[in-house]
C-alpha cells in the first residue's frame with residue numbers, strides 16, 4: 316500500500332459555526348480567528364494505492380458553481396486537485412476509485428467538471444468508480460432547508476446519474492486494508508475511512524472530527540444535523556482509537572495533520588501531533 320495526502324485548497328468559515336455552542340473565548344485560544352471571526356480550513360485529500368486500485372478520497376469544491384456561490388468561502392492557496400495529483404505522479408485517468416465521504420459541496424464538487432453541450436458536465440476521473448453511501452445520496456437528492464446550500468444540483472445530479480456508482484450500504488471493507496465506518500450525526504451516511512497501513516491503523520476523520528480542536532466530545536460543528544449522534548459516534552471512535560493506538564488524520568485542521576491519543580482528566584485528547592509524511 317502507498318499513501319499520500321495533499322491540500323487541495325484552503326477556505327474560510329465562521330469560527331462560531333465551526334464550534335457550535337462553545338464560546339469564542341474558548342475555541343479561539345486553540346483555533347485562531349481573523350478580524351472577521353473567520354477561521355481557515357484546508358481540504359486535504361488522501362490517495363491510497365492498494366492492489367490494483369488507486370483511490371482518491373474526496374475532491375474539494377471543484378469549479379462548477381459561480382462566484383456568487385463561493386462569495387463567502389474565500390478559497391485560497393493549496394495545491395489544487397489536479398495539480399496535487401500530478402505532482403504525486405497521478406493523472407486523472409489513473410484514479411480507479413473516488414470515495415466521497417459525503418456530498419457536501421467542499422467534499423464532492425471536484426468529482427465532475429463543466430463541459431460544453433449536453434448534459435453540461437463530465438466526470439473529472441473518467442475511469443473511476445464513485446463510492447458514496449446510499450443513505451447520503453438519497454438524503455442529498457431529497458434535500459432539506461438546512462443543507463440546501465451544501466447540495467447544489469450541479470454537484471448532486473451528475474453523481475446520482477453516474478453509471479459507475481457504487482452505493483455503500485454500511486460498514487465494510489471497500490478495498491484490501493481500506494474499510495469505512497458509517498456515521499449519521501454530521502449528515503446521514505458520512506463515511507469515515509479506516510486504513511491498515513503497515514502495522515498502523517489510520518482514521519481519516521473527515522467531518523466527524525474535522526480538526527484536533529474537535530476531539531473534546533462537546534466541541535462540534537453547528538453544521539451537524541444531529542449533534543447528539545455526533546457525540547455518540549465520536550465518543551465510540553475515540554475510545555476505539557485510544558485502545559488500539561490508531562492515528563487520526565484531519566481533513567480540515569490548518570495546523571495539525573495527524574495525532575495519536577491519550578486519556579487525560581478531561582477526557583480523550585491528542586497526545587503527539589505530527590505531519591502525515593512521518594507515517595506515509
Ligand SMILES: [Zn+2]
Pocket residue numbers: 417419501522
Ligand atoms: Zn460536511
